[in-house]
Amino acid sequence: METLLPSGWTMAASAFNWTPEIIASERTSAEIVTGIAKAGIATVVELEPGLLWRTFPAPQDQEVGAFRSAMEAAGGSVSIVGCSLDDYLTTTARRTTAQRLEFLVPQLKAAQRVGATGVRLPIGQAGPELLKLVQPLLHDLDLVLFEEIQGQQHPRNPQVLRALDHISSLDDDRIRVLVDISMLMPALPVTYLEELAKAGVAADLLARLETDWKDPATHDAVVTALRSDVVPPAIHTLFMNLVIRFGRSDASELKGILPLVGAFHLKFWDLQDTDGRVSRPLQQLGRLLGEEGFAGTLTSEWGGHEWLQDDPTVMTRRHLELAKDALGTGAAAATANAALTANRDLMTSLNTLAES
Template sequence: MTIPAEWTLAASAFNVTPEVVRAERSAPDLALTLVERGIATAIEIELGQMWRGFPDPPAAETTAFHDRLAAAGGRVSIVGVSIDEFARGRRRTDAERRAFLAPQLRAAASAGAAGVRLPIGQAGPLLAGLVPLLDELDLVLYEEAQGHQTPTDPGTAAAYDRIAELDTPRVRLLLDISMLMPALPVTYLEKLERGGLPADLVRRLRDEWRDPATHGAVIDVLRSGGVPGPVHTLYMNLLVRFGRSNVADLASVLPLLGALHLKFWDLDDADGRVSTPIREVGRALRATGFAGTLCSEWGGQEWLDDDPWEMTERHLALARTALAPA
């Protein structure tokens, strides 16, 4: 069986970031390759990565990208946008924050996007006031939660409540399945081990990731100065980007859901650590009548040098299989 017609598998242009950094081709050209190679017809893009002039890129460039993408048989699903909280060393006022965000919304609409994405809670008190502009531009604003940002997390609980209170189809939730990791990526653990992380902690991370006590051990080693310098940045993923929740922990917010990121790090799925969260969230989505995009987003480029197109294509194939009902 196949996935429901209301679900769209998409690919993120973030996956080709190493090629963007290499700068042999422009970011729009590289994003377009995901469609040209037949990997996906719907793609997510990051506004700040795509065009000069951020947060207000030239309309001619965003429109030209829309036209090129459409000619190749593709479209933009969601555009990643952001709010720069500071200007010249001082915090922006809410009016200034809105003025920083508004041209990004117009650029996303010009590129043909169905929606834009912000980290959950970042819009804050601006959210309700943005609804008329979202109506005007025919956009949905997705607030993205990932890693440890569950509905019960004190830092994000109010943001979930705000989406529910607004009760508008113009503001929806986007969940990243990095929240649902049954185990850590094999290649990530290997990198930490080679980097000299204490063997006992590596063992706990490998065998006891979902044990709440493991989180305490992670913090203890960090505070003690026991994290080797070469893997210090990677180590912080344990506190920010990697979650240990179950789908049941998200049941209360699934009716708010408009999109998902099928975050993956590597494709070592011998024990189902990649496919199981996809399969479990697929079951939950069927029960709630979900309609929206499920986007392949590769986070492992931080420590892997694999071909991003091949990784994305293989991941989407794995996702199709996991999402199809048994």
């Protein structure tokens, strides 16, 4: 039986998953991205315009309009557009707030033209001054700005906390938070550990990474390895995922910020679900979102193409199926628990009346 998700939950796929195909250029980027909808993988797609539009970061109307027409013809629509905010004019000269706004505005207009519901920036990058200037534009363009939290970031991080507090103080539904579940990793991807082993990472560190990822001491061991220059040079970039892109938080830590959250990236690296390392965070998230009455987009985003050569279409289809089942299972548990609690409260009330 098909797993049903609560109303208001929209499953989507990120064009980022097809990065290797876009780079290969055997088809145009527009053909690849509209193909996501045409093939029925997902009818709602999140865009990475730097991979899609040649005129980015100031996308031209003709290019954007042509893509929207092609996407609609394929039966698809756009959810969020990932924006870029280049804070520097040169290596030393920082853009003023007015110049940062000037850099961002063409991207906002392109997002509106392509029919997107929102745009995305890293959390805290815009800052209070720019957000104040952007707010009226978001209302005029009917867009939501999502500030993304991911990986090693978490709600208790001082910089993240300042940004969250500011978003909360604005009390504006046009400025929300997007959570990337790379924050919620009970264990490291099996295929990632295999890559480290093939590259010659020390056996004692590999053992720690495999069995004690969530132990804070493991983070210290990773940093020590980097500083000791024992990480094989060929995998320095890949190894840095341990410091930046892979998180250790639990879904329960999101509870306090959920009123600010309007979207999720369902980040996955591979589909080897040993010990539920892929599905368990999704089930926990589904239960939490079911309890809190979440509504918004949940987007499959594949980061494992950094080291895997798998077909992104196959990977995304399989992940969306797994994610829908896991999220639905969690949401159903929340519904069942709510019904049980309501029944218990009712019985308590009836007993109290009978005794009075």
